[in-house]
Amino acid sequence: MPSDRIKIVWIYPDLLSTYGDQGNCIVLERRAALRGISTRTLHVRSDEAVPVDGDIYLLGGGEDRPQILAAQRLRADGGLARAVEFGSAVFAVCAGYQLLGTEFGGEEGQPVQGLGLLNIRSGRGEKRAVGEIVGDVDPALGIPRITGFENHQGITHLGPGVRPLAKTVIGLGNGNGFEGCYQGHIVGTYMHGPALVRNPALADLLLSWAVKGPLQPINDSWAGKLREERLRAVLPA
């Protein structure tokens, strides 16, 4: 096996995979391949053990009940927590984002225990956030403006040690003027779209964490066109 091989783990496609979030896998595979970095992707269903030796773990969005079930199974499994201890990267969307926190709101708004891998707490907001989302990313990450699609009821509070991923320009995100968060090598976001298709710089951030170094630049004019089209559709000229 070549030493540069990246193992991508897609967690619970049977429970957490709404709005095309699985496209995030394809983008990571493709952007690695364009740089000559081979990848292997493992789809881990909710009745299977989560391997601890992944480089990048992906979690997608989900309905309220599958989200609760996913949190229970991931807590009982413990594999993701161990991988995070070893420094693996995690990219989690919406339901997947919320369940990495200490607590999130269930289908009746009841508090449900999360994995506690992110120091965040989510509950239910007054109204459902549905629509396009645009945000200006924390300059420390060196990533251009993010674009995505949100559809969630949850609102998320960040605790100490967690930084917001972006300041919201359009949309609700966490519900307090910010969208998503990052802590160590974990990134959480409310962006579907899929998020990494619309925001290849985020995909490259995860890949650079996985290879532990900078990546060579690639020509991504198609991704650029998609981004321009999406941003033009919602931002005033």
Ligand code: GLN
């Ligand atoms: N059930 C969660 C919420 O509504 C997550 C929804 C989703 O993943 N789209 O906040």
